[in-house]
Amino acid sequence: MSALELAQSLIKIKSISPKDGGCFELIEAELSPLGFQIERIPELNCETLLAKYGDSGKVFCYLGHTDVVPSGPEQEWTSHPFEANIIDGELIGRGAADMKGSVAVFIQSIKNFLADNPKPNFQIWVMLTSNEEGEPTDGKINTLIDSLSRQNQFIDYCLVGEASSSDMVGDVLRVGRRGSLSGKLKLIGKQGHVAYPHKVISPILEVGPIITELNQIIWDGGNEYFDPTSFQISNIESGTGATNVVPGHLNMLFNFRFSPESTQESLKERFIKILEKSKCTFKIDWTLNAQPYLTQKTEMLSIVQKALCKINGQEARIDNGGGTSDGRWVAPSGSEVIELGPRNQTIHQIDEKISLKDLVQLQEIYQQILVETNNHFSS
Ligand SMILES: [Zn+2]
Structure with missing residues (x-):
């Protein structure tokens, strides 16, 4: 499935928090054939998917979610929120920017990257929760992250695919939050x-x-x-x-x-x-x-900025404003956490959307980040 087809298929699933509604099946079907080892971990009323590739080297983890907030009145949408229609070059639907589009293009980035580098010198993880947006009483990803650290499994680099960008994809990233x-x-x-x-x-x-x-x-x-x-x-x-x-x-x-x-x-x-x-x-x-967090390390940051320079011709501005994200659960163990994703103008709104151009650009950025990470560990 192409990144666009995957994004559309995910949007068509009405995965209101805390339920995934079948998004994980689609994602597993993409990652399994690539050689990922996949676990599904239930927690209270939600679930986490953890997919791992490789068994040695530092861990690069993409962190995201498949749940979405409710659409609001469907009749107010230009196009039905769960039909994933494309109008004037924009994919419209709940979750298009927050963050099914991001998940879909990251998976495409992995496919392209592994086709060129089947044996990268680091591990790639994809960790997705079905309850980022919802209530803590339904369970949150912190339980899994705590249990990983009890097993001495450490995430070195964590890329959170939340919508951080403002005027163009990759112009803003976050390394912490208030x-x-x-x-x-x-x-x-x-x-x-x-x-x-x-x-x-x-x-x-x-x-x-x-x-x-x-x-x-x-x-x-x-x-x-x-x-x-x-x-x-x-x-x-x-x-x-x-x-x-x-x-x-x-x-x-x-x-x-x-x-x-x-x-x-x-x-x-x-x-x-x-x-x-x-x-x-x-x-x-x-x-x-x-709690506030700030990633003090700058190793991953320089890798990400290098990738952004290659694709966008400029580095991203660091801005730690905005709302909450699951990055807060990963940061306390000492992981380097960077949030970088689509533009956030329409998230949680009526007519949430992402342009096809932005999807392509984000996919190129994510892929370049994987390439730069591999280069970093080769040198
Ligand atoms: Zn989100």
Whole structure:
């Protein structure tokens, strides 16, 4: 099957997280004849496919997913989200860019690469989950990654095929991402009559200077690859509804997007110190949504940049913005993780698409990365 046919066949499978819906069968049918050893590992309500080629040398792993987010109202699509039609040179469908197109062209890259280099001097893995987009309660790929590390199986280079690109394929890549720490604050004062200010403690008046300080504080300066940590308030609510009552408490929802220059502990500690200056007492429920990670190694990065120079005539810009990805589970063991994939303008939207030109270009980039990796280990 050609890369385009595979991308279309995958899109035609309505694989809403956490179920793969049969995508893995199609992928196995492509990889098995090439000599890949394939395992399917079930986890709660999802599944992981792990395909391995070669048994010695460093491990290069392509990490991706076959699940997609729901399409939204199908009638709003120019073309049915699960028909994979091509209109004006663009493949339209849920998952076209995030990330069935990427998976399909990576498999094509492997075929082309192995045809020229049947015995590469590194191992090639393809690791795909059926629940990247969905809820953690259905299972995530971290369970498999933990069990691999218990068996001393280490991924040296991890290429995450998520849609990182902006104006052209390969113009942006990611080597990390920010952390996310949320909190629910309950600021507790003393309720009373508005006419007796010495008998009340107003959480509303008390939160004023707290917010001013939270807004002005420099949490860290970020670094070469990350913006400084930012703090935002998403909701504040207080009051009894009466005009003559000072309320007894105030609720506030807030979030930190943090660079690796801060930790959840350091942010919590500084946040609490500010609250302690107030006359109110307080309770905070913290939720760590994600730890930040940054790949410090640059061996794979220089290989990828070299490949991009060959295909695009320029290196990619490094930008660690954007949402989450499964790269976060692989990075902590010390693997070098790079996210590089299609343009992300239409992901998760109505009329998600990828142009045929972009598919070809991404396939050439992935193939060149395999070639450069092989060159790197030969020299
Ligand atoms: Zn994705």
